[in-house]
Structures are given as structure tokens and as C-alpha cells.
Amino acid sequence: MSLNKYIHLSIQQGLNSETESIVTFQTQPVAAIVEQPLPLITDDVTADEKVVEDCQNWLNSHPVWGQLPAEALKAIAQSFHCFVVEPQTLIYQEGQTPIGLYFLKSGTVEIFQRSQIGQLLIRYRNAGDLFGHTLIANAVAGTYQTSAIALAKSDIWFLPQAAFHRLIVEYPSIQQLIHTLLSQDLHEYATRIAWEQMRIQALQSYIQPVPSETSILGSSKAAQKLAQQVNQAAAHLEPVALQAQAGTGKTFLAGLIHSRSELASQPFAEMDCANLLRAEDGRLDTDALFGRVGQQLGILELLQRGTLLLDNVQVLSQGDAYGGKLRSRLIHYLKTGLILPNPGYCGQN
Numbered sequence: 001m002s003l004n005k006y007i008h009l010s011i012q013q014g015l016n017s018e019t020e021s022i023v024t025f026q027t028q029p030v031a032a033i034v035e036q037p038l039p040l041i042t043d044d045v046t047a048d049e050k051v052v053e054d055c056q057n058w059l060n061s062h063p064v065w066g067q068l069p070a071e072a073l074k075a076i077a078q079s080f081h082c083f084v085v086e087p088q089t090l091i092y093q094e095g096q097t098p099i100g101l102y103f104l105k106s107g108t109v110e111i112f113q114r115s116q117i118g119q120l121l122i123r124y125r126n127a128g129d130l131f132g133h134t135l136i137a138n139a140v141a142g143t144y145q146t147s148a149i150a151l152a153k154s155d156i157w158f159l160p161q162a163a164f165h166r167l168i169v170e171y172p173s174i175q176q177l178i179h180t181l182l183s184q185d186l187h188e189y190a191t192r193i194a195w196e197q198m199r200i201q202a203l204q205s206y207i208q209p210v211p212s213e214t215s216i217l218g219s220s221k222a223a224q225k226l227a228q229q230v231n232q233a234a235a236h237l238e239p240v241a242l243q244a245q246a247g248t249g250k251t252f253l254a255g256l257i258h259s260r261s262e263l264a265s266q267p268f269a270e271m272d273c274a275n276l277l278r279a280e281d282g283r284l285d286t287d288a289l290f291g292r293v294g295q296q297l298g299i300l301e302l303l304q305r306g307t308l309l310l311d312n313v314q315v316l317s318q319g320d321a322y323g324g325k326l327r328s329r330l331i332h333y334l335k336t337g338l339i340l341p342n343p344g345y346c347g348q349n
Contacts, residue, residue, distance in 0.1 A: 039092035039099055039132070039144075040085065052077045055157070058105065062128045064177070072171040079167060080157040085150045092132055093147040100160040101133035107154025113146045113196075119265045120196045121304070122146055123188060130181060136161050137178050202302050206269040208309070211255040226253075234260035239334045251309060258307040266306035271299055274312040284315070286326060291341040300339050 055077035059065040065073065080103070085091065091102065094114065102109075109125040125131045125148075135142050150156075159167075168175035216227045233240045234257045242250045251270065258268045277285040291298030299308065316326040329340045 039096055040083075040089070051082075055080060055082075064128065064181070068171070068173055068177060072167075072174055075167055075171060076159070076174070079159055079163040081160070082155070082157055085154050085156060087150055087152050089150045091148040091150065091156070092144055094145060095143050097143055098132060098135050098161070100158055101136050101164060102131050102148070103157040103159065104129050104131065105155040105157055107156075108151045109154060109156075110149050110151050111146050112149070114265075115196070115200060119305070122192050124151075130178070133178065134182065134185065136164060137175075137182050139165075199302050199304075202297065203267060203269060203299070206271055206299055208251070208255065208268050208270045210259045210264070210268050211252050216256070230256055231260065233257045237261060237263070250311075254307065254309040261307070263306055267303060268307050268309070269299065269303055270309040270311060272311040273315040276315070284326065286316075287342055290329065290339060293341050293343055298339070298341065300333060301341075 052074070056070075056073045059068075059073045059077065060070070068076075085107075091109065092098075104125050104127055106127050109129075109131060111122045111125060111131060113120045113122055131148055132144065135144075168178075216223055216230065218224075230253060240254075240257065242253060244250055254270075255268055258264065271289065273289075276288060279285050287296045287298060289298050289300065291301055310330075313330070316330060333339055
């Protein structure tokens with residue numbers, strides 16, 4: 001068995017090969033999560049007058065928070081607890097009880113939810129956004145339904161629950177503003193969850209279990225070389241071409257690469273190109289792979305993040321010049337990450 005790091009020539013040769021071949025590729029890395037007690041907070045209150053003034057000025061210049069009166073902004077600034085988190089720091093996670101709300105001064109935070117196919121992206125939070133505030137703003141008991149992780153080094157302001165309730169009593173305008181933001185968030189959340197439920201259902205037939213075995217058995221030089229190649233492929237998150245006869249463990253190796261990569265929390269899916277339907281004229285129907293404009297989403301778009309194993313990929317180069325176009329579209333995706341869906345009408349791909 002050969003396992004080669006993706007280069008354009010090797011992929012093209014693999015697509016034309018008579019030997020059963022597979023292409024495995026991964027998208028959008030998610031690094032390992034930094035572990036610490038959660039939810040993440042700090043006891044350091046913004047007490048320095050200069051820091052409070054800078055915080056108030058920053059809030060005043062923000063298009064949303066700047067709508068509040070100056071005295072309310074100063075009270076908020078005096079109540080914040082400030083801290084900095086490094087990339088891939090988990091701030092809170094599903095099932096935990098909220099103890100305050102978070103305000104992102106700078107950086108990027110991802111709000112996600114776990115499902116049977118892996119980690120689902122709910123939304124991103126950017127500078128000036130609140131997060132982790134839904135239950136507290138509504139004065140509802142419960143636990144987080146999502147998790148939050150910093151994607152970049154981020155400055156975060158934390159407002160404890162008690163301080164929040166005090167502020168909204170003293171300054172009702174704060175509660176009005178947050179409720180406006182909350183209604184927008186709930187609409188966005190409902191839309192995203194509906195999309196994710198559709199996506200999960202569409203991916204069910206392609207999702208594969210990740211191998212429970214964590215190593216390659218054998219002490220021969222060939223086995224050691226293969227284990228080394230698997231580790232290299234998992235570390236670099238680049239497309240990989242595997243070539244071997246049927247039944248030699250290509251799916252196992254692809255799953256092993258996935259489980260050792262930064263995408264281990266994301267879906268691992270497989271599509272057999274030999275099972276693609278054919279149109280009446282005998283040509284391949286690739287809607288399941290590339291999708292069709294306005295009619296169907298293909299697995300490349302549905303998967304979003306994770307690892308896709310394409311089995312019998314040489315099928316895409318069978319037939320006439322039309323087959324060559326299929327191969328070129330796949331290579332275009334591997335090189336750029338851009339999907340070229342089929343046109344939104346029948347009879348031509």
C-alpha cells in the first residue's frame with residue numbers, strides 16, 4: 001500500500017490509475033482544546049481609573065453599546081472583570097451553569113454544539129459581541145446549550161451575574177439593549193439549528209465510525225514507514241492519496257489519520273464514487289458529490305469541516321472528455337477549497 005502526501009501530479013495519476021484508489025482530504029483545522037476549570041472567569045475587577053476610562057471610551061465608540069447613556073457605560077466599565085485567553089482556550093461548555101456573561105473586546109470566539117456527527121458551528125463572536133448571556137439575560141435557570149472556544153488570542157470582559165442584575169435595575173436601558181441583541185441571537189440560533197438538523201440527516205448515510213484501534217500492528221520496516229506516514233498526514237491536514245487493492249485497510253488508515261488529526265472532533269465520512277448514479281445517457285450523476293445549484297447540496301458542502309474519504313475515485317475519469325471535467329473539478333476543490341456545483345438544470349453536469 002502506498003500513502004502519498006498530496007501533490008497535484010500524484011492526484012491526477014491516482015485518478016487515472018487502474019488500481020483501486022482513494023482520496024482523503026480534510027478542511028478547516030480545529031486545534032486541541034486547552035484544559036482549565038470552567039466556566040472561565042477571573043477575580044480581577046477593572047478598578048484602575050485609567051482602565052475604566054479606556055473601557056468606557058471603547059464602549060462609547062461602539063455602534064451598538066454607544067447608544068447607552070454615559071453613566072450606564074461607566075457603571076458597566078467599573079463592573080467588568082478583564083482577562084486575556086490564548087487560542088484554543090475553552091471558555092465554557094455545554095451542561096455547565098452560567099455564572100455571568102462575556103463581552104469580547106478583541107479576538108474571535110466560536111460558539112459550537114456537539115452532535116452525533118461531531119462539532120457543529122453555531123456562530124462566531126467578534127469584537128463588541130456578547131456571548132454566554134442568553135439564560136442570564138432572560139433570568140432563566142438552566143445550563144449552557146453550547147460551548148465557547150477562543151480561536152485567536154482574545155481580550156474578554158466578564159460581568160458576574162449579580163453585577164448584571166444590579167446594573168439592569170439601576171439602568172433599564174442596558175436591559176433593553178441586551179434584549180434587542182438577544183432577539184437577534186435567538187433568530188440566528190434557530191436558523192442555524194434548523195440548518196444543522198438538515199445537514200445531519202443528509203450526512204447520516206455517509207458517516208463512518210472512527211477506528212477503535214489506535215496503532216498499526218507490525219514491526220517490519222514497511223509497517224513502521226506506514227505508521228510514520230499516517231502521523232505525517234494527520235499533522236499536516238493536507239489531501240492524501242491512498243492506492244492499494246480492495247480489502248487492504250484503506251478505510252481504516254483514513255480513519256486513523258482523522259482520529260490523530262486536529263479534526264478528530266469533526267465528522268469522518270465516506271463516499272464510494274462507484275455507487276454514484278448515472279444519467280440516462282450513461283454519464284455520472286455527481287449531484288451527491290458536488291451538489292446542484294438551487295436543488296441539492298453535495299457532500300463537499302454538507303461536510304463543512306471534517307474528513308471525507310472518496311473511494312474508487314478513478315471512476316471520475318472514466319468515459320469521454322466529460323469525465324475529464326469531473327476530475328478537474330475535484331482537483332480544483334483540492335487545490336482551492338472552492339466547490340463548483342452542477343448547474344441548476346437537468347441533463348448536464
